[in-house]
Amino acid sequence: DSGVTQTPKHLITATGQRVTLRCSPRSGDLSVYWYQQSLDQGLQFLIQYYNGEERAKGNILERFSAQQFPDLHSELNLSSLELGDSALYFCASNLNHETGSSYNEQFFGPGTRLTVL
Amino acid sequence: EDKVVQSPLSLVVHEGDTVTLNCSYEVTNFRSLLWYKQEKKAPTFLFMLTSSGIEKKSGRLSSILDKKELFSILNITATQTGDSAIYLCAVTGGADGLTFGKGTHLIIQP
Numbered sequence: 001d002s003g004v005t006q007t008p009k010h011l012i013t014a015t016g017q018r019v020t021l022r023c024s025p026r027s028g029d030l031s032v033y034w035y036q037q038s039l040d041q042g043l044q045f046l047i048q049y050y051n052g053e054e055r056a057k058g059n060i061l062e063r064f065s066a067q068q069f070p071d072l073h074s075e076l077n078l079s080s081l082e083l084g085d086s087a088l089y090f091c092a093s094n095l096n097h098e099t100g101s102s103y104n105e106q107f108f109g110p111g112t113r114l115t116v117l
Numbered sequence: 118e119d120k121v122v123q124s125p126l127s128l129v130v131h132e133g134d135t136v137t138l139n140c141s142y143e144v145t146n147f148r149s150l151l152w153y154k155q156e157k158k159a160p161t162f163l164f165m166l167t168s169s170g171i172e173k174k175s176g177r178l179s180s181i182l183d184k185k186e187l188f189s190i191l192n193i194t195a196t197q198t199g200d201s202a203i204y205l206c207a208v209t210g211g212a213d214g215l216t217f218g219k220g221t222h223l224i225i226q227p
Contacts, residue, residue, distance in 0.1 A: 002159065033214055043160075043205065045214030058214045090159060105151065106215060108159035 003027065004109035006091050012115045018079040021112045025072055025093030031055065032074040033094075033106060034066055038087040049074055081116045088113050119144040119210050123218035131226050134196050138221045140206030141188040150182055150189050151215065153205040160205055163191070193223075201225045 003026035013019055025032050034046040036059075045058035049068035060066075063081075068074040078085060092106035120143045130136055142150065149167045153160035164173045166182035166189060173180050177196075182189045193200055203222050207215035 002161070004159075035214075035217075042219040043207075043215075043217035045216065048214055056214055105162050105165055107162070108153075110159050 002107040002109065004091060004093050004107050006089075006109040006112050008112060009110070010113045010115070012117065013081060014117055015081055015083060017081050017116075018077065019081065019114065021076040021078070021089050021091075021114075023074045023076070023091030023093075023109055025074070025091075026107055029093035029095055029107070030072065031094050032068055032072070033092040034060075034074070034076050035090040035092065036087045037090060037111075038084075043090070046076070078114070083116050086114055086116045119208060119216040121206055121208055121216050121218035123204075123206050123221050125221060126219065127222040127224075129224045129226060130196060132196060132198060134225075135192065135194045136196060136223065138191040138193075138204050138206075138223070139188060140190070140218055142206075142208045142216075143187065144208045144210035144216065146210050147184070148209045151207045151209070152180055152189075152191050153207065155203045155205055155220070156201075163204075196225045198225045198227055 005024045007022045030051045033048045035043050037043045046060040047066050048056040052068050063079050066076045088111045090111045091109045094106045122141050124139045149165050151165045152163040164180045169184040177194045180191045201224050203220040205220045207217045
């Protein structure tokens with residue numbers, strides 16, 4: 001158990017809908033990262049938040065957005081869902097401080113499996 | 118664009134065999150290379166490598182980085198069925214997110 005929690009575990013929805021995925025980082029971690037894992041693309045970095053602010057963006061679609069709240073939990077919002085958005089969505093966290101020992105190592109949550117029908 | 122290529126994509130061996138997994142990368146401002154093991158759930162951290170030529174070891178697993186040739190290998194000796202998993206290689210570079218390879222699917226047959 002990494003200490004990172006994600007809800008829900010599974011989500012099935014229809015095309016065109018909107019969903020929200022939730023992540024709570026490990027206690028003390030300031031950075032949250034979102035990843036999408038699909039069979040053909042592998043694990044793809046989407047976006048990072050650090051202490052409430054967006055820090056880095058990867059291959060995130062405009063239909064997707066995220067935020068990190070004052071209590072450091074994060075939400076990933078996916079809208080106008082398409083069949084191709086079906087994937088495992090992972091959240092990871094770390095301290096991400098220049099002098100922190102876990103600067104690069106990221107701890108992954110169990111993931112949310114999204115199925116778009 | 119940062120790029121990580123892993124080989125082989127899939128590997129089937131018998132219990133007790135030794136395997137070597139490869140990871141090559143192209144990344145701007147390389148900082149570190151990480152290995153993760155993914156079974157039916159989240160990736161779990163194995164190693165982080167930042168310096169060339171220094172072997173990291175944990176039990177039957179070991180890994181080394183070559184920053185000149187831009188690759189890393191992960192060795193598993195005396196394999197066991199519990200080693201069956203997808204092994205992921207990732208690098209950190211210009212952005213804070215990890216750039217992952219597509220993984221090596223390792224199957225250990227009894």
